[in-house]
Amino acid sequence: MSGNSYSDRLQEDTPYLTSNGRLDEHLVDKIVLQLNRVYPQILSNKEAEKFRNPKTLVRKRLSDLLKHLKSKGDLACQEFYRALRNNADKIYATLPSRKNMTSPVFFLACFSVAAGLAFLMYYNNSDIKPTGASKKVLGFSAFGFGRHIKNILISYLDEVSLNN
Template identity: 40%
Template structure:
């Protein structure tokens, strides 16, 4: 493939993708036809532009006819089509099979295309179950403290001692053991 035939080959490879892509809707096809007609009237005449903008013909059929027409006009015409597609539909242009293949060739290991998203707020590495269990424990103690009567709090002493023994934090152990001992003294 010579440099001269690059866009012709690219259009031939991308034609099926373009015709099947849902992002190539009526509005985008009309925009591309208008650009090729108004900016480059030698590519699409007014009569040809009206034919490719005819709304009575389904968009996929019009797009397929437009691509055949552009392919028949030559390399420069195909280049201008790709330029218009790049301007008006960057997402479609970047997902073309020929563009994806060029990225693979230029970067076979895809080292530049890998995006690393670091976690911004990592509080701990224990996971969500650790958080839920700690939250449940604190919520349970708060409910017992605020809504429990004196008799209920006396029964929670052994539970609080066991809970304190299993916690890793020294401060949490001391608070729970002190709370349990104060409850025993009230008996």
């Protein structure tokens, strides 16, 4: 993703949104109406009429709307994304800025957690007695996990301490 702000996301998504056939006239009108009704400070009645003019091509109206929202600031861009999600969830889910959130780093982080848990379960042998230091590490690592994993780690530590 090029930036964290909604304006940066909108800048990245503009070519995708303005490509032919992506958003039809009915959908653009619904988004303009939602922005006008919910936030009249973002889109006044006069501006809404301009962006809903049927004599202008949909692609031109959408392009002008996106430029206008970028000039209004981050809140306006955020509200555009909210309106897009409410009216066209499938298009919202396929935006380039949304797809970039599933980066390789995210995959590696999830894989590392899964591999660590698999390693822990594989070597969860009752014959092996952990030292005092490893008990402390396992005990404190339970704080960072969810409820189910925390229960597994704590029950493992309880079982090990009963065997000692």
